[in-house]
Amino acid sequence: MSWQQAIPAALSIVSASGKASAGNAAADVGRQQQAAMQYEADQARINAGQAQASAQRVAAEQRRQGALVQSRAIALAAAGGGSTTDAGVINLIAGNAGEIAYRSAVALYEGEDKARSLREMAKAKEYSGVMAAKSGEDRKKAAMVGAFGDLVKGGASLFSTFGGGGVNDLPPAGNNPDEW
Numbered sequence: 001m002s003w004q005q006a007i008p009a010a011l012s013i014v015s016a017s018g019k020a021s022a023g024n025a026a027a028d029v030g031r032q033q034q035a036a037m038q039y040e041a042d043q044a045r046i047n048a049g050q051a052q053a054s055a056q057r058v059a060a061e062q063r064r065q066g067a068l069v070q071s072r073a074i075a076l077a078a079a080g081g082g083s084t085t086d087a088g089v090i091n092l093i094a095g096n097a098g099e100i101a102y103r104s105a106v107a108l109y110e111g112e113d114k115a116r117s118l119r120e121m122a123k124a125k126e127y128s129g130v131m132a133a134k135s136g137e138d139r140k141k142a143a144m145v146g147a148f149g150d151l152v153k154g155g156a157s158l159f160s161t162f163g164g165g166g167v168n169d170l171p172p173a174g175n176n177p178d179e180w
Contacts, residue, residue, distance in 0.1 A: 023143025030136015037129025055111015066100025
């Protein structure tokens with residue numbers, strides 16, 4: 001048999017090596033995707049904390065502005081000759097206090113809602129990363145199975161090309177080694 005007949009078998013063996021390398025690369029890519037997703041998840045959690053802190057600052061500013069409005073209302077009532085015990089002044093102050101509490105609560109709610117959304121996004125990113133790593137490992141396993149198949153196919157081809165065929169193809173046994 002000639003070396004040209006052995007080329008397909010050798011190519012099968014080279015193909016197996018390439019498949020194994022591709023499988024390792026797929027697993028590496030999956031792990032890199034997982035690391036990137038974990039970074040994004042961590043960043044989303046940081047952003048969630050910042051959203052809550054920002055909302056708390058907005059709520060505090062709403063309360064501060066409300067206190068200034070209350071103070072001005074009381075000062076104007078006193079300057080006009082009224083009293084803080086007058087029904088109109090009491091209603092005005094109570095209405096302002098309700099509006100201040102409402103605006104402050106809305107600011108806190110909006111911040112918490114945004115933070116919750118960012119935390120959920122972080123969980124989704126982590127899950128996506130785990131799935132990317134698992135997919136890479138699955139592709140690696142599939143490539144290794146394919147590589148093994150190529151090796152078996154190449155080995156069988158070489159075996160049959162170079163005279164392998166089993167016990168039935170052996171020359172008859174005799175005492176003369178030249179007959180073998």
